[in-house]
Amino acid sequence: MAPLPSKSVPPLRRLLSYSKPHRRTIWLATLCSVLNKIFDLAPPLLIGVAIDLVVKGDASWVASLGLETFETQLWAIVAMTIVIWVAESLFEYAFGVLWRGLAQTLQHELRMDAYTHVQSLEPAFFEDRSTGGLMAVLNDDVNQLERFLDNGANNLIQVATTVIVIGGMYIMLSPSIALFAIAPMPFIVWGSMAYQRLLAPRYDAVREDVGALSADLSGNLQGIATIQSYTREDFEAGRLGATSLRYSNSNRKAIRLSSAFSPMIRMAVLTGFLGTLVVGGHQVHEGVLEVGVFSTIVYLTQRLLWPLTRLGETFDLYQRAMSSTSRILDLLGVEPKISSGPLALRPEDVRGELRLSKADFFYRPTVPIFEGLDLCMPAGKTTAIVGSTGAGKSTLIKLLLRFADVQGGSVSLDGTDVRELRLPDLRGAIGFVSQDVFLFHGTVSENIAYGRPESTAEEISSAAMAAEADGFIRAFPEGYETVVGERGQKLSGGQRQRISIARAILKDPPILVLDEATSSVDNETEAAIQRSFAAIEQGRTTVLIAHRLSTVRHAHCIHVLEEGRVVESGTHEELVSRNGVYAGLWAVQTGAAG
Numbered sequence: 001m002a003p004l005p006s007k008s009v010p011p012l013r014r015l016l017s018y019s020k021p022h023r024r025t026i027w028l029a030t031l032c033s034v035l036n037k038i039f040d041l042a043p044p045l046l047i048g049v050a051i052d053l054v055v056k057g058d059a060s061w062v063a064s065l066g067l068e069t070f071e072t073q074l075w076a077i078v079a080m081t082i083v084i085w086v087a088e089s090l091f092e093y094a095f096g097v098l099w100r101g102l103a104q105t106l107q108h109e110l111r112m113d114a115y116t117h118v119q120s121l122e123p124a125f126f127e128d129r130s131t132g133g134l135m136a137v138l139n140d141d142v143n144q145l146e147r148f149l150d151n152g153a154n155n156l157i158q159v160a161t162t163v164i165v166i167g168g169m170y171i172m173l174s175p176s177i178a179l180f181a182i183a184p185m186p187f188i189v190w191g192s193m194a195y196q197r198l199l200a201p202r203y204d205a206v207r208e209d210v211g212a213l214s215a216d217l218s219g220n221l222q223g224i225a226t227i228q229s230y231t232r233e234d235f236e237a238g239r240l241g242a243t244s245l246r247y248s249n250s251n252r253k254a255i256r257l258s259s260a261f262s263p264m265i266r267m268a269v270l271t272g273f274l275g276t277l278v279v280g281g282h283q284v285h286e287g288v289l290e291v292g293v294f295s296t297i298v299y300l301t302q303r304l305l306w307p308l309t310r311l312g313e314t315f316d317l318y319q320r321a322m323s324s325t326s327r328i329l330d331l332l333g334v335e336p337k338i339s340s341g342p343l344a345l346r347p348e349d350v351r352g353e354l355r356l357s358k359a360d361f362f363y364r365p366t367v368p369i370f371e372g373l374d375l376c377m378p379a380g381k382t383t384a385i386v387g388s389t390g391a392g393k394s395t396l397i398k399l400l401l402r403f404a405d406v407q408g409g410s411v412s413l414d415g416t417d418v419r420e421l422r423l424p425d426l427r428g429a430i431g432f433v434s435q436d437v438f439l440f441h442g443t444v445s446e447n448i449a450y451g452r453p454e455s456t457a458e459e460i461s462s463a464a465m466a467a468e469a470d471g472f473i474r475a476f477p478e479g480y481e482t483v484v485g486e487r488g489q490k491l492s493g494g495q496r497q498r499i500s501i502a503r504a505i506l507k508d509p510p511i512l513v514l515d516e517a518t519s520s521v522d523n524e525t526e527a528a529i530q531r532s533f534a535a536i537e538q539g540r541t542t543v544l545i546a547h548r549l550s551t552v553r554h555a556h557c558i559h560v561l562e563e564g565r566v567v568e569s570g571t572h573e574e575l576v577s578r579n580g581v582y583a584g585l586w587a588v589q590t591g592a593a594g
Helices: 011-018 020-040 042-059 070-119 123-127 131-173 175-182 185-222 224-229 233-259 261-285 291-309 311-332 393-400 423-428 444-451 457-466 470-475 493-507 523-536 572-577 581-590
Strands: 354-364 367-377 382-387 408-413 430-433 511-515 541-546 557-562 565-570
Touching: 011 020, 011 311, 020 042, 020 070, 020 131, 042 070, 070 131, 070 311, 131 175, 131 185, 131 291, 131 311, 175 261, 185 224, 185 233, 185 261, 185 311, 224 233, 233 261, 233 311, 261 291, 354 393, 367 393, 367 408, 367 565, 382 393, 393 511, 393 541, 423 430, 430 493, 444 457, 444 493, 457 470, 457 493, 470 493, 493 511, 557 572, 557 581, 565 572, 565 581, 572 581
Parallel strands: 382 541, 382 557, 430 511, 511 541
Antiparallel strands: 354 367, 354 408, 557 565
């Protein structure tokens, strides 16, 4: 994708810059729209020619072509009519296919470019934005642009063609009448520009409000169980109603302004039409203007009137599309704060030593999470990180996976700063099991094989066995082909967690990071998973993040974090014997605290 123009550039220019690869299609579609309108405007000329033939006979324009009899002259007009109507129909088909095809292509490319770009952004970006708001941009705003390209672009081009062609015909047929017909045009152009400036902020507000509405709907649907359990249905309906009403009122403000556009244009065109009628009528009466020419001018004035009266509707569609374009391209213009490094990393080359050296990290400058943190997780060993809530355990995972970067010091893998490594290679070397398990809407088998979609059924079931998941999976009526539902809602928390563990096992990474991997399972299942981990962790760097200390007893080294600092390190037995922070936590969890 080419670099995008800055936000200060008008939306239409930004869109044209983005669609540069399709410039040939745009020009071809524009040409077909222009030719279609030219042929569409030809019938009034034929009417004038026919009237001229009937009134003037052998002195008519058709007779001057060398056609001798009235019959041949009449059939010549018929032939021209057929050619014009066929040509108009062909170009109408052509511009329909081209503009609508372009609309489909651009909406697909915009949606995919925006989605791909969003995927490249760091998790902090999503923490500051609602899912519903992003959905409104990726779906509703893209569709708004598609609607304009389907019809609006062609309408604007044809209106412009109508004004130019009819203005030219007026000048050729009767320059004196042309002055009256063309006089309203500067006012129409000025009025259109003035309306654009007035409508733009109103439609920006509409797009913002529809984003807020989408965010509320998305959040409420995801939290429907919480809403129902606290019997807050009426409150949420009222809150959503207020957001919906705000969106509706924003739309009404824009509609009231845009609806006044067509009547104003109609009045401006009426002025030109009345001038044409009065002046032209006098000229025919005085013998200055021929009847056929006057008839043509009257019909052309009508053909000019109706497209201009619909300009308000088209302009409304255009302004909505430009507001949507700005939101889409603004999203595409967000710069990722985490960029991939240049060094490739093959999984077979990874030993797995992870190290934080004098690492500084803060979400807000005045509230540091880590200051000069030194921490080593040796290759092939199991390292546990424990501590109270807010100690920095989750932040440590973000740094290891490069969901965030340190502001000082470094995080390294096998002695190489992770910022120097290609992001896909770094994350591909790490199997991550999050406490907040996410399963995709699909089958159990598809979710386990998510990291290795080419896996065989035997490999999938082996990973499930290792995660103590095979038993409950086979108990389902459809076994591994059971659909888990959105976010795995058909499964229990423990079942979701074991499937997530199986997914990480199947990936078979050199490094395994487990964030509260057994927090949602019962004691019996935890013990079974611990047995599986004992085999899985052999020869693999494993990082355990846990509140339940029973999960980390077997670790080669346990680090206790407090307020971003390592206050204790050692094996389970060593730490318990020291009667320090860890020993206190252990006593509380085992009921030994007195």
